[in-house]
Amino acid sequence: MAKKDNFYLMKTEINPIFRDQFLIELSNLASVHIKKKEKTKITEDLEERELLSDRIKDLRKNLNTLLKKLNITDYILSELKVDELEKIEFTANDLPELINHLFEEVNFYNNRVNELQSFVAKGTIELENLKTLKACYKSLERLNMKKDSLVDINQFKFRIFTTFSKNLNNLNNLFEFSVFPNFYQTFEVSKERIGFYIIYPRDKETEFNGRIRLIHSEEVPIVKKYFTESGINHIRIDKEINFIERMLLRYYKELNRIGKDNLIKFAGINEIVQNIEEYNWANKQFDIKANNRLILKFFVPATKLKYVEKNLFDTFKDNITIETVFISKKSVTKEKYGLEKIKKKKSAKKIKSDEEPITDTLEEDEDESDLREITPTIMKNFILVKPFETLTKMYGTPTYSEIDPTPIIAITFPILFGLMFGDIGHGLVLVISGLIGALVFRKRGGDIVNFSWIIFFCGWTSFFVGFLYGEYFGLHEIEVFGNVLWHLEPIAIPFINITLYNPLGNIMSVLYFAIIIGVFHINLGWIIQFLNYWKQYRKFLALSDSLMKIFLLTGGTILIFVYGFDIYGWMAFPYPILLVLIPGLLLLILKPFGKLFGISYLKKESYTSLIGEGSLETFDTVLSVISNVASYLRILALASAHIALLYAINVLVDLIQGEGIVVEIINLIGLIFGNMIVILLEGLLVFLNTLRLHFYEFFFKFFQGSGVGYIPFRLDSEYSIINFKAITEKDIISEEIDKEIETESIREEIDKAFKYISKKYR
Numbered sequence: 165m166a167k168k169d170n171f172y173l174m175k176t177e178i179n180p181i182f183r184d185q186f187l188i189e190l191s192n193l194a195s196v197h198i199k200k201k202e203k204t205k206i207t208e209d210l211e212e213r214e215l216l217s218d219r220i221k222d223l224r225k226n227l228n229t230l231l232k233k234l235n236i237t238d239y240i241l242s243e244l245k246v247d248e249l250e251k252i253e254f255t256a257n258d259l260p261e262l263i264n265h266l267f268e269e270v271n272f273y274n275n276r277v278n279e280l281q282s283f284v285a286k287g288t289i290e291l292e293n294l295k296t297l298k299a300c301y302k303s304l305e306r307l308n309m310k311k312d313s314l315v316d317i318n319q320f321k322f323r324i325f326t327t328f329s330k331n332l333n334n335l336n337n338l339f340e341f342s343v344f345p346n347f348y349q350t351f352e353v354s355k356e357r358i359g360f361y362i363i364y365p366r367d368k369e370t371e372f373n374g375r376i377r378l379i380h381s382e383e384v385p386i387v388k389k390y391f392t393e394s395g396i397n398h399i400r401i402d403k404e405i406n407f408i409e410r411m412l413l414r415y416y417k418e419l420n421r422i423g424k425d426n427l428i429k430f431a432g433i434n435e436i437v438q439n440i441e442e443y444n445w446a447n448k449q450f451d452i453k454a455n456n457r458l459i460l461k462f463f464v465p466a467t468k469l470k471y472v473e474k475n476l477f478d479t480f481k482d483n484i485t486i487e488t489v490f491i492s493k494k495s496v497t498k499e500k501y502g503l504e505k506i507k508k509k510k511s512a513k514k515i516k517s518d519e520e521p522i523t524d525t526l527e528e529d530e531d532e533s534d535l536r537e538i539t540p541t542i543m544k545n546f547i548l549v550k551p552f553e554t555l556t557k558m559y560g561t562p563t564y565s566e567i568d569p570t571p572i573i574a575i576t577f578p579i580l581f582g583l584m585f586g587d588i589g590h591g592l593v594l595v596i597s598g599l600i601g602a603l604v605f606r607k608r609g610g611d612i613v614n615f616s617w618i619i620f621f622c623g624w625t626s627f628f629v630g631f632l633y634g635e636y637f638g639l640h641e642i643e644v645f646g647n648v649l650w651h652l653e654p655i656a657i658p659f660i661n662i663t664l665y666n667p668l669g670n671i672m673s674v675l676y677f678a679i680i681i682g683v684f685h686i687n688l689g690w691i692i693q694f695l696n697y698w699k700q701y702r703k704f705l706a707l708s709d710s711l712m713k714i715f716l717l718t719g720g721t722i723l724i725f726v727y728g729f730d731i732y733g734w735m736a737f738p739y740p741i742l743l744v745l746i747p748g749l750l751l752l753i754l755k756p757f758g759k760l761f762g763i764s765y766l767k768k769e770s771y772t773s774l775i776g777e778g779s780l781e782t783f784d785t786v787l788s789v790i791s792n793v794a795s796y797l798r799i800l801a802l803a804s805a806h807i808a809l810l811y812a813i814n815v816l817v818d819l820i821q822g823e824g825i826v827v828e829i830i831n832l833i834g835l836i837f838g839n840m841i842v843i844l845l846e847g848l849l850v851f852l853n854t855l856r857l858h859f860y861e862f863f864f865k866f867f868q869g870s871g872v873g874y875i876p877f878r879l880d881s882e883y884s885i886i887n888f889k890a891i892t893e894k895d896i897i898s899e900e901i902d903k904e905i906e907t908e909s910i911r912e913e914i915d916k917a918f919k920y921i922s923k924k925y926r
Contacts, residue, residue, distance in 0.1 A: 169541070169542045170490070170493070171465060171491050172490055173462075173491060174461065174488050177453070178460075182483060186484075188879070190462070191877060193468075194877075196462040196464050197876060198449050198461075198877050199463060199538065220437075226270045226271065230274050233277050234419065234430075240427075241430075241434060244431050246431070251881070251883060252428065252432030253884070254266075254432075254436055254887070259443065262886070266436060269429075273426070276422065280419050280422075283411075284412060284416070287412045288412065294401060294408065296353055296359070297384055297401065298402075300361070301401065303351040303359065305396060320364065321363070321369065322361065323386075324362075324384040324386065325360055325384065326382050327381035328356060331379040335360065339362065344372070346363060346364040346372075436886065438880065449461075463539055463540055464488075465874075494699060495701055496534045497534065497535045498533075499535055536564045537564075538872065539872075540564070540871070541873060542874045545570050549570055549571050551613070551615075551618050551621075555573060556568070561871040563868050563869075563870055566868060567699070569867055577622070581850055582625025582626045582627075583625075584802040585806055585846065586803060587633070587635045588635065588637075591624065592627055598623055601613075601616030602616040632655055632665070634652040634654065635807055637810060637814075638811050638813065640652050660680065662676060664677060674799075674804075677799075679796065681799060682793045682797075685796070685862055686792055686793065686865065690865050690866065691710070692866045693865055697709070704754075704758050707754075708750070708755055712747045717789050719747060720743070723740050723741070723744060726740070727740050751778060751782045752778040752782045753775075792861045798857070813838035820834070
């Protein structure tokens with residue numbers, strides 16, 4: 165029975181006229197991961213393809229512009245629910261025709277929206293000007309300005325301006341009477357702007373213009389139509405303001421209507437454009453054979469192989485050829501070799517309808533690289549482990565042939581986090597916060613929900629480690645509203661018989677424990693490397709590399725912990741120095757011996773290079789082990805810093821002396837605020853350091869992270885439907901027969917018309 169995460173490479177060959185229909189069928193299957201084409205064997209109209217890609221980019225740009233103008237976000241589109249009958253259907257002969265149709269739709273709405281926004285912009289400016297005018301004219305009432313007053317002034321000039329409020333001091337300096345004879349009065353227009361009217365001699369016009377430019381003011385025109393014989397016509401100004409406001413309201417309503425009434429259409433167009441981008445990429449992955457047949461290769465999960473084969477044969481029948489190769493996780497799989505092997509097994513089965521032998525479908529320049537390097541990976545983890553896939557993917561996706569470390573870090577990540585953030589109270593805060601985040605963002609999904617669950621699990625380990633440290637919000641007893649519920653006591657850790665109670669007063673025990681954790685974590689990485697080698701049938705490398713490194717690190721730890729740094733004691737019976745020397749020496753010489761004994765994957769290497777590689781690897785392992793183990797001392801440093809900060813906050817709060825409800829409230833606010841700062845800042849710091857310990861000290865030992873995630877080729881159809889018409893080719897004889905039938909049909913219609921007319925009008 166095929167494993168769920170195993171893959172086959174499927175090579176298909178079809179007639180070019182079925183290209184679009186074939187991709188649509190693959191999309192409907194939603195099971196195939198298309199193999200990226202390494203190089204083109206026959207170049208076909210590259211200029212046209214580039215033009216098509218550019219046109220798709222322009223379409224995406226125009227659509228994004230339209231959606232932005234209508235304030236339609238991705239979140240709004242994702243929340244839209246559409247029935248099957250409401251889906252927008254697009255029918256076209258080919259991709260260029262579909263793109264042209266979408267361009268027409270998008271450009272139509274873009275032009276309409278641009279027109280409305282232009283009206284809104286003009287109306288907004290007019291409205292602002294009128295409101296400014298109204299504010300200015302209102303201040304003129306104290307001058308009893310009338311229609312006749314505008315022409316009564318002969319020797320002086322009367323003008324009105326607005327400027328920013330911050331220019332008031334500059335205004336006073338510029339128009340000081342002793343320097344420039346004038347009379348001006350200021351008034352408030354808005355919170356940010358002031359207005360002023362000014363009277364100055366007409367012969368000082370040039371000097372006035374030079375001064376007024378220094379404060380970047382705007383002149384308010386004196387419009388005679390707003391003045392009457394009795395004063396300022398505020399009624400007319402208000403009517404014009406109301407008219408423009410109603411006009412702007414209609415424009416805004418129309419913009420909202422366009423977005424609301426056509427939301428499903430825009431969602432469909434957005435989905436189609438996404439599909440076109442995906443479709444265009446898939447379209448470029450076809451190879452062309454000399455006989456003008458199209459070849460497409462894709463990966464299929466082993467559990468879906470029969471399903472995909474059956475559907476493709478049922479749909480395209482004699483017009484398709486299929487060849488498959490199983491990709492083993494344990495050994496090198498070559499594409500050409502694999503296809504030939506499958507071909508021999510299927511020699512008695514006819515999978516191809518035409519007379520051409522199957523061997524003709526294989527090209528001489530077939531890709532000879534190991535298929536495992538490009539085969540996608542399915543990360544299948546238990547529901548409680550799945551959130552930690554986000555952390556794994558931050559480093560990289562597992563390759564097809566290596567172990568997925570997600571189940572391991574689902575255990576080690578919360579533990580290391582808890583050791584650096586151990587506190588019962590803070591752990592409970594993280595548990596509640598993570599649970600709330602997971603529930604609030606559950607509909608949105610993605611990384612934000614995963615991080616919420618990671619915080620939830622890290623909160624639990626912080627909670628339990630808090631009992632080991634004896635810490636509850638920086639106290640050694642669980643206290644609620646002044647009542648002591650539980651006095652925390654030291655708890656001995658089994659096997660190593662130490663206690664971590666009160667880390668600040670018990671530094672050596674926590675240091676000792678941090679080193680043990682580091683050694684275990686690093687060894688765990690090499691154990692996984694050992695299993696990876698063993699799984700890939702590289703057992704000698706598992707023994708000569710991974711196992712020797714485990715022995716070297718473990719032996720060195722025992723040597724230091726048991727015998728200390730007494731070099732003479734290392735050399736005395738029972739010679740504990742051998743715990744380090746033996747694995748170090750074997751790490752140095754085993755690979756050359758492997759070549760001597762004929763290990764296949766070491767045959768290409770020279771003895772000199774293997775000895776040199778072994779020497780450097782041994783030296784590097786010793787140095788890296790020291791630095792890696794030392795890196796885990798951050799467990800002690802951050803745990804101590806976390807507890808010290810809590811102690812400092814408690815001491816600061818205790819400085820507030822007094823009695824009464826007010827003092828109690830101030831103390832409570834201080835504790836809450838202080839603990840929030842510690843949780844946010846220290847929590848982020850601990851999270852990043854836990855991540856670092858996994859990425860640099862753990863993953864680096866075994867995890868490549870250079871794999872490709874399994875992404876089935878699928879065109880979304882939540883809001884839209886694409887229909888490509890199948891175009892069939894006709895030979896010359898068929899075309900002549902169609903013409904003859906069409907001519908005969910026309911002749912019969914003419915004869916019928918002639919008989920009808922003759923009978924009616926004879």
